[in-house]
Amino acid sequence: MPKVRVYQLAKELNLSNKELIERLRGLGVEVKSHSSSIEEEIATRIKDSLAPKSEVSKPQPKQPAQPAPLKKAKPKPKTEPKPKPKSKQAEASEPEETETGKGKLVKLPDSISVAELAAKINISGSELIKGLIAEGQMVTLNQLIPYELAEELAAKLGYRVEKLGLYGEDDLEEEVYDASQLLGRAPIVTIMGHVDHGKTKLLDTIRDSDLIYKEAGGITQHTGAYHVETGKGHIVFLDTPGHEAFTAMRARGAQVTDLVILVVAADDGVMPQTVEAIDHAKAAGVPIVVAINKIDKPEANPDKVKQQLTEHDLLAEEWGGETIFVEISAKNNTNIGELLEMILLQAEMLELTANPNVLARGTVIEAKLDKGRGAVATVLIQHGKLSIGDAFVVGNCYGKVRAMFSDRGQRIKVTGPATAVEILGFNGIPQTGDTFQAVKDEKTARDIGRRRQEIDRDRNRRRTPRVTLEDLFNQIESNLIKELNVILKTDVRGSGEAIINNFAKIKSAKVKINIIHSGVGAVSSSDVMLAAASNAIIIGFHVDVDSEAVELAKREEVDVRLYDVIYNINDDLVKAMEGLLEPTYEEVITGHAEVRQLFKVPKIGVIAGSYVTDGYFNRNSLVRVKRNGKVLFEGKLLSLRRFKESVKEVKAGLECGIGVNGFTDLEEADIIESYLLKEVAGQL
Ligand code: GDP
Numbered sequence: 006m007p008k009v010r011v012y013q014l015a016k017e018l019n020l021s022n023k024e025l026i027e028r029l030r031g032l033g034v035e036v037k038s039h040s041s042s043i044e045e046e047i048a049t050r051i052k053d054s055l056a057p058k059s060e061v062s063k064p065q066p067k068q069p070a071q072p073a074p075l076k077k078a079k080p081k082p083k084t085e086p087k088p089k090p091k092s093k094q095a096e097a098s099e100p101e102e103t104e105t106g107k108g109k110l111v112k113l114p115d116s117i118s119v120a121e122l123a124a125k126i127n128i129s130g131s132e133l134i135k136g137l138i139a140e141g142q143m144v145t146l147n148q149l150i151p152y153e154l155a156e157e158l159a160a161k162l163g164y165r166v167e168k169l170g171l172y173g174e175d176d177l178e179e180e181v182y183d184a185s186q187l188l189g190r191a192p193i194v195t196i197m198g199h200v201d202h203g204k205t206k207l208l209d210t211i212r213d214s215d216l217i218y219k220e221a222g223g224i225t226q227h228t229g230a231y232h233v234e235t236g237k238g239h240i241v242f243l244d245t246p247g248h249e250a251f252t253a254m255r256a257r258g259a260q261v262t263d264l265v266i267l268v269v270a271a272d273d274g275v276m277p278q279t280v281e282a283i284d285h286a287k288a289a290g291v292p293i294v295v296a297i298n299k300i301d302k303p304e305a306n307p308d309k310v311k312q313q314l315t316e317h318d319l320l321a322e323e324w325g326g327e328t329i330f331v332e333i334s335a336k337n338n339t340n341i342g343e344l345l346e347m348i349l350l351q352a353e354m355l356e357l358t359a360n361p362n363v364l365a366r367g368t369v370i371e372a373k374l375d376k377g378r379g380a381v382a383t384v385l386i387q388h389g390k391l392s393i394g395d396a397f398v399v400g401n402c403y404g405k406v407r408a409m410f411s412d413r414g415q416r417i418k419v420t421g422p423a424t425a426v427e428i429l430g431f432n433g434i435p436q437t438g439d440t441f442q443a444v445k446d447e448k449t450a451r452d453i454g455r456r457r458q459e460i461d462r463d464r465n466r467r468r469t470p471r472v473t474l475e476d477l478f479n480q481i482e483s484n485l486i487k488e489l490n491v492i493l494k495t496d497v498r499g500s501g502e503a504i505i506n507n508f509a510k511i512k513s514a515k516v517k518i519n520i521i522h523s524g525v526g527a528v529s530s531s532d533v534m535l536a537a538a539s540n541a542i543i544i545g546f547h548v549d550v551d552s553e554a555v556e557l558a559k560r561e562e563v564d565v566r567l568y569d570v571i572y573n574i575n576d577d578l579v580k581a582m583e584g585l586l587e588p589t590y591e592e593v594i595t596g597h598a599e600v601r602q603l604f605k606v607p608k609i610g611v612i613a614g615s616y617v618t619d620g621y622f623n624r625n626s627l628v629r630v631k632r633n634g635k636v637l638f639e640g641k642l643l644s645l646r647r648f649k650e651s652v653k654e655v656k657a658g659l660e661c662g663i664g665v666n667g668f669t670d671l672e673e674a675d676i677i678e679s680y681l682l683k684e685v686a687g688q689l
Contacts, residue, residue: 008042038327104163111164116149190359191239191423192352197282198268203298206335229371229383230425231412235345254438256538259368271305275313284522301334359422364443365391380431384441392419396450400439403454404431473564478584490541493523530554537561596620600675611669612662626679638668
């Protein structure tokens with residue numbers, strides 16, 4: 006039986022995909038997505054149902070002549086021609102009226118104190134605490150709670166909740182979300198996939214196919230993003246390399262990508278970074294369109310790729326799933342047009358909008374210091390209009406637009422939503438993921454920039470702690486987390502599976518283990534970024550940590566745990582959940598002293614008259630006694646004195662009397678080493 010695709014029919018009937026799907030469901034026809042197929046008979050029924058009522062119902066009383074009840078008949082209530090100011094209705098029909106918050110919008114930062122939250126959602130602090138305690142959450146007025154918890158509380162009272170940027174930028178621009186101002190906009194797309202599967206080649210081919218680009222003579226500029234005019238619509242491609250950039254932005258609270266193109270080589274199939282890309286996109290809640298590349302190769306096996314991807318919940322629509330797959334050859338320019346069309350189609354479902362009439366706001370995609378030009382950043386403008394001379398703040402920097410360049414390197418004077426532009430005129434170098442916000446004048450920009458620098462200084466104190474195994478119990482007890490997000494890296498897939506199976510044996514009513522990514526190979530920076538963005542811990546089994554990742558984990562305070570025995574993983578997790586995990590310690594050597602003379606002191610024993618050669622000795626130091634490089638004894642200090650006075654600390658270059666608890670067998674020329682045990686978060 007002939008079949009019709011939903012999106013084709015929607016086009017034909019001049020309906021949005023969403024509307025058509027709703028109508029189909031109204032008829033009892035279950036369709037999964039716009040790319041599902043329906044039988045022609047159903048299509049005819051829909052067409053009929055859209056025809057003027059009198060034409061389809063009942064035996065007809067005579068009518069004045071009417072055009073044939075076919076195709077282009079449009080549903081009555083819809084007045085707009087088609088797409089543009091689309092989501093007007095979508096926005097307006099949102100459930101605005103719920104409980105006490107009455108659907109009001111409240112914007113909350115990354116973390117907020119109970120008192121601040123209470124003020125924002127209009128109840129007294131004590132009421133909020135009472136409510137929290139009733140739910141078993143022991144918090145105090147000044148305690149910081151994470152966004153997720155605050156969101157839940159505000160939502161319960163009927164507020165619509167949005168997350169504020171790092172500095173609460175959104176306070177600056179309330180009217181962005183004025184539904185009546187929103188217009189449709191181009192999708193922002195990121196291409197991800199395993200190395201060598203053809204991401205770069207695909208971008209190049211897409212760029213080469215672009216009409217305007219060709220006319221402009223094809224000057225290749227790397228600005229981190231570029232626009233493609235397909236003839237059917239605009240698409241903005243972010244060409245920040247790697248998955249890390251994608252997640253780095255998310256870690257800074259910026260979500261710019263609307264959809265991800267997952268490139269999988271048909272001759273190679275699903276590889277570790279393919280899985281990583283899927284997990285990153287999923288964690289960000291971004292839809293995926295799969296491009297099976299290299300189908301020109303003789304050994305290409307697209308079906309195998311589809312089969313492999315079913316294991317990651319990406320089911321091709323012809324197999325009953327909802328994921329759009331396009332088989333392409335980036336090299337031979339095969340099906341690239343179709344891929345672009347599918348991107349636009351998927352984007353249409355997302356009903357992307359922007360407000361072009363406000364002060365511009367956007368996100369930094371790339372920033373660098375250019376020798377000749379100073380600080381330069383590519384900013385994706387998401388709302389509003391930006392012109393030369395506009396003042397702005399971005400992260401804790403500020404400035405005034407001195408010059409703007411398009412992705413083709415052309416000077417431009419003004420730009421609008423869903424465009425990426427290179428901007429000059431910053432007072433410092435902003436960071437990838439920083440929010441860019443135009444403000445009314447330079448003074449405002451400067452004031453806000455300075456205030457933010459202060460906030461930054463404060464931030465470390467205010468940050469809610471990241472989840473760590475050591476602190477897990479406390480976080481569970483104060484209900485700060487309900488799920489323990491885990492990233493698992495193993496030597497081979499089999500051990501990964503065994504570990505995951507083992508997790509199922511952990512029974513905790515309070516916290517659920519949620520594997521957000523599992524892969525094979527060393528713990529990489531990309532894993533750490535994902536952990537930071539998703540508040541996860543990383544568990545490594547028989548793997549190392551890349552040196553870059555070690556640094557990053559320290560900076561981002563991500564708990565990375567390495568194991569050699571599977572059993573120990575569960576053991577630690579269970580202990581952590583029960584608050585019984587012993588902290589791990591790192592030894593820090595603080596100094597050395599050389600024994601110069603021995604004194605026998607009645608009742609106390611032997612005191613070593615010593616000279617501190619380096620570092621310092623502290624009353625609380627742990628010590629070890631070494632002779633000819635061998636350790637004779639390890640223990641505690643009994644006494645630390647200078648001129649018979651008991652002292653707290655003795656620094657290098659000074660003499661002192663040292664008594665070692667439980668060891669009297671000291672000799673001249675022995676070396677006493679002083680050390681401390683410092684608690685460390687992860688077991689790197
Ligand atoms: P990336 O690491 O994902 O960016 O991969 P590249 O775009 O650099 O491509 C890796 C290699 O695969 C290059 O040698 C490309 O020329 C080649 N390649 C990319 N797409 C295709 C394709 O469709 N067919 C064939 N045969 N080779 C391709």
